Amino acid sequence: MIDIPAIYQGQMSSLKDIRVSPLSRAYTFSDSVYEVIPYFAGHPLCFSRHIERLASSLQLSHISVDMDVITSELKQLGDELGNQDGYIYFQVSRGVDEIRAHLYADDLEAERFGYAFQTSVSVEPISGMLCEDNRWAHCNIKSTSLLGNVLSMNQARQQGCNEVIMHRAGNMTEAGASNVFYLNHQGIVRTSALTENILPGITRAILLEALTKSNIEVEEGECDIQDFNDAPAIWLTSSTKGMLPLTSLIGTTYFFEKNNLDYLRIKNIFNDAVELHLLAAK
């Protein structure tokens, strides 16, 4: 394990020194939720929105924990990044069982774990593979139960791709670890509505809010995967990828028009919006 700052049950140490019980429900049941908060030059992007989404994931999972404690631990981890780019990973499990049991004890103490990792947002476009979304039905919860995502993304890797775009009955949901937007052939920006059983991405919200203030037409709703065939640009949004275009999408005839003026404009609008959010965080 690498030597980076990490926290477990309030104790700050190095990731390599943290020991967890095999009876952590995160380990036996994936009974845990998580957040990934990006930092730029030491400043978090939309910190309070990540806290709110974590609170929502916890509430939907019936895990009770003091959000003030979590906020303070996240801030301690953020301080460890100094003025560097990176992200905070933070996970809360329902707790550690005495013996494995589906039915949990009501008095379990939630288990908090997180680390701070220095890295920069990747800017190289990536390729994707279209596949069926065979995940569970509560993808609005940022759960660590990601087996569906993991299996699909690793199947895509065998095809030389780094991501998947998933669909249910021909309607796009999201990517394995990102939300998805595309420009359709009429120049309208489209993305799945939150009702399509996707994660309410913070990066997605940043882009949508910024586009609302422009004159670019945006539609949130059902996204027919046939649209990809003649889309000039498809891109992913996530805390670790920012806004990243797909070069190709196996299963479609899509190819990325990298000089598409609408796309370039949208990218600028996104970059400006991120700058403004970061300024507000200073």
Ligand code: PDD
């Ligand atoms: N993933 N959809 C899924 C399934 C995701 O896992 C993510 C982020 C997103 C984008 O959400 P946001 O813009 O708030 O990061 C959408 C994180 C980065 C991860 O699991 O590492």
